[in-house]
Amino acid sequence: MNVRDQHDPQSESPPQNRRRRRTLFASGVAALALTAGLAAAPAAPAAPADAPQAVAPAKAGGKTLTVALAQSVDSLSPFLAQRLVSTSIHRLMYEYLTNYDPKDNKTIPGFATEWKSSADKLTWTYTIRDDSTWSDGKKATAKDAAFTFNKMMTDDNAAQANGSFVANFKKVSAPSDTELVIELKKPQATMTALDVPIVPEHIWKDVKDYSKFNNDEKFPIVGNGPFVLTDYKTDQYVKLKANKKFWRGAPKFDELVFRTYKDQDAAVAALRKGEVSFVAGAPALTPAQAASLKGQKNIKVNEGPGRRFFAIATNPGARTKGGEKFGDGHPALLDQKVRQALFLAVDRKTIVDKVFQGHAVEGAGYIPPRFKDYFWEPSDSQKLAYDPERAAKLLDEAGYPKKGDKRVGKDGKPLDFRILCHATDPNDKAIGKYLKEWWGDLGIGLEVQCLDDVSVPWYAGEYDLAFDGWSVNPDPDFVLGIHTCAALPEKAKESAATDNFICDKKFDELYQKQLAEYDPAKRAATVKDMQSWLYDSGYMNIIAYPNAVEAYRTDHIKSIKTMPEASGNIYGQDGYWSWWSAVPASAGSGGASGGDGGDDSGSTGVVIGVVVGVLVLGGAVFLFSRRRAATADDRE
C-alpha cells in the first residue's frame, strides 16, 4: 500500500489515495530518461533554469535553501493534503497544538503551551500561547484552533485528511483567547499527538467548498509557522520565506524552495553541481547513488533509521463491515500455517544485505525500532526465522504435499500465488525476484504483478499477497487503527481506512484498550500485545525497516538537525526542526566552485550514458527514415 516513500502520507492520512499515487510518472520519467541519454546530464541543467537564486545561494541578499524532491504536492489545503511533501510543508506553514521533541519524540509545547485532562479523562483543556501572530499581523488565538476542529467535525469535506482525530470529539470551544477546551465521547490517548495544522479563522471562514479549495490562490498564504509560503507552481516548486516573527525564533535561511525532480539521478546530478542544496531521501537514495556521493567534496550523506516498515501483506479474505465477502484472495492463505510457511521461507537478512545493501534494519514487530517505547520483538520461541525446512513441514501439515516440483492442494490444483508490487518501487521488484526463487524452492509458484496504481485491485480485494508499507508517527494509534474491523469498507470494493482487510475481535479489544489508556507504560504494553498478535497471524510480515538515505551540500548548509537528533532523518520529520534549524554556510564557499571536484567521476558515466542513448536513438531514427524512403518507392 502506498504509504511508502513517494506517496507516503504521514500516517494520519485517510485511505482514499494513500496507495501509490505516482500513476503515470514512471513511464513519463522513464521515457524522458531514455531519450535524454539516460537522464542525468540533460535533465539536470534543464530543470532549475528558472531558479537563478537557487544556483547561487550565497549571493548577497537572501540565503536560499533548495531541496530536491521526487514527489509533487497534492494539495496545499491542510484539510485535503495527504502526501508526505504536503504535510511536511504544512508543518512549516502552520502551528500544531503540540510538537515532538527532536531528541526523543516526546510531546513538547507547540501552539499550546500546557494541557491537562479532567479527572474523568473526558475534558481536555489547552493553554494557547499568546506570542504567535499570523503573517498578516492578526493575533493567533484559541478561537482559530476551535474553528479548525469544529470545521472538521461539522464538514465532511474538511475531515478528509485528519478526520480520524476528531471522530471521538463531542465539543470544542474557546472560552478565551488563550484557552481551548475539547470534550470527548470516550477517553482518547492521542490528545497530545493531534497532528492537525491550525488555520486562521479569518481567512478560512470564507471558504465555501472545502473539498475543492486547495489554498493556492492568494500568495503569500497566511500562516504562523516558521516559514510563510510565497509561491507555488504545480509539479515544479514550492517557495517559502522565513517568518522573522516566529515565536521560537526566526529560521536562519531566508528562503526555502522545494523543487520537484521526478528522476532521482537528475536530483543527484543537481546536487553535485550545487544547483540544489539537499536531496530528499523519499525515496531513499539507492545504495549506488549513496556510495557515489560518499567521500565527495562538500557533500554529506545522511543516513538515519527510517519511520517506515516494509512488509508482505496477505489477503485474509476481503469483506465489508457487514460481513459480505468479495475479491478473489487465494483460499490457501486463509490457513495460518500457509501464511507462516511463506514467511518462514523469506530470508530477511539476505534482503537487507542484498536489496537494501545494509541501508535497512531487519524486520521484527510492526512498529520500527526508532520508536523504542513501542518497539516489539518476538521471543525466540515465537520468532519465525528463516527456516525453509520448517516451512515445508508446515505446508505438509496444512495439506499441501509436494508432488514433483509443485505443492498440490486437496483439490489437485498446484499452489500458485500472485503478489501485488508497485511498479514505481525498485525494491518491490527486486524482492519479488527473491521471493519467486525462495518460494519456488518450496514448490509454490509466484506471479509478480507490478502495477503503477495498485489501489484498484487492492480495494477490490483481488490479490493474494502484496508489498505493503507505512510511515509510523511517534503516536502509533493510526497505523494500528487501520487493522480494526471499524476500518473495513461499507460496501464491497469501496475505498476505506482498512489496510489489509484484517478484522479480529481480540485485536479490536486491544485497540480500544490502548486508545483509552492514559498511562504511557500500560499503553505501550498493550500496543506490544497487538504487534505480537499481528506477528503470529501472518497477515503482516515485516521484512525490514528501510533507512532514510539523503544527502546535502556542506558548502550550502553548515548544520542541520536530524530527528532523532543523535541519528535520524532530515526530510519528512514529525516537526519543522530540520529546516527551522538549518544554518547556512559562510558566504565565500557557496555555489559554483564547490561542484567541480565532485563532478568528474560521475560525468564519465553520464557522458557514456549519453553516447549510448544517442547511439540507440540515432539507430532508431536512421532505421525509420530509411524505411520510410523505401516504402514510398514500393507503393504502386
Next chain:
Amino acid sequence: MTAEPPMTTQPPRTAEPPAKAAAARSPRALKAARMRQSFVRFWKEYRTHRSGLWGLGALVLIALIALAAPLLVGADSESVTDAPGLPMEDPSGEFPLGTDQFGRSVLALLVWGARVSLTVGLLAAFLCVAIGTLVGIVAGHFKGWFATVLMRITDWFLVMPTLVLAIALATVMDRSMWTVILAIGVTTWPTTARLVRAQTLAVESRPYIERARALGGGHGHIMLRHVLPNVMPLVLAQTTLVISSAILTESTLAFLGLSDPTITSWGGMLQDAREAGAVSAGHWWYLAPPGLAIAAVALAFTLCGRAVESVLNPRLGVAR
C-alpha cells in the same frame, strides 16, 4: 460431377512415385525444383550486397550466442539467490562487465537477455506482419465499402502514436512477455497493411486473375493461391524490417517498466541499471552494453532487410 475429377486424377498420382524418378517431373517435384532454383538465384543476388552479408553474419552469431546461453554462461546466472558476486561490482576478470544490484554478472545477463529480446522481436514482428497481410489482402481484394471501412481503421491506427498505444495496452493488461508481444503486434501493423493492399491491387489487376475468376476461382482461392504468393516477397522483406523496430519497441517498453519484471531483457536491464542509480554512480559498464546490443541487433536486422528488399524488388536498383 464434383467427385469425378479427383477420381480421374488420383490414381496416376498415387501410382506415380516409382515412375516419378524416371519421369522426374511430377507437379510437386517441379515446384520443389523451382523453389530451389529461385532460392539459389536469390542467394546469388543477396551475396552481392555486402552490408546484407554483414547483417546476416551478425544475426547468426547473436542467435548462436542466445541459443547457447546455458552452455556459455551457466543456466543459473539469472538466479538472484545464487548470485556469485557482490552488488554493483566494478569490472574484473571474473565479471568482465561488473555485476548488477543483485551481484549477478552483467555479461551473463546480457547473453540471457538476447533470448528474450530476439524472441519478443521475432514474434511481435510476425504478429504484426500477419495482421497487416490479412487486412491488406482482404481490403485489396474486396473493394467497395468493406475495404473503405477496413482502410479507415488502418488509417486510424496509422496516425495513432505507436508507443503511446502500446504503453496504454501494456498498462491495462498483465505485465508479461506476451502482453508486450501483443502490444507491439497490434499497434505496428498498419504500414504493412497499406503496403500489402497496394501490392494486392496491382496483382489483382493482372489478366491471369481475371482468368482464374472466369474459371470459377472463389475469393479464397484467388487470395490464397494467386495473391498471397505474389505479395509474399514484399511481406518477407517487410518482416525483416519490422523485426528491428519491434526489438526497439520491446526494449523501450521494458525500459519503461511495462514488461514482466522477473525476466531479463535488454530494455529491462537498462531499467534495472537506472533504478539502481548506475547513472549517478557512473557505472557505464552496466548501462552501455545493453544499449549497444539493442542497437547492434536492430542494425543487423535492418541490413538484412534492406538486402532482401533490393533483391526481391529490382526496381530499387543496385546502388542500395
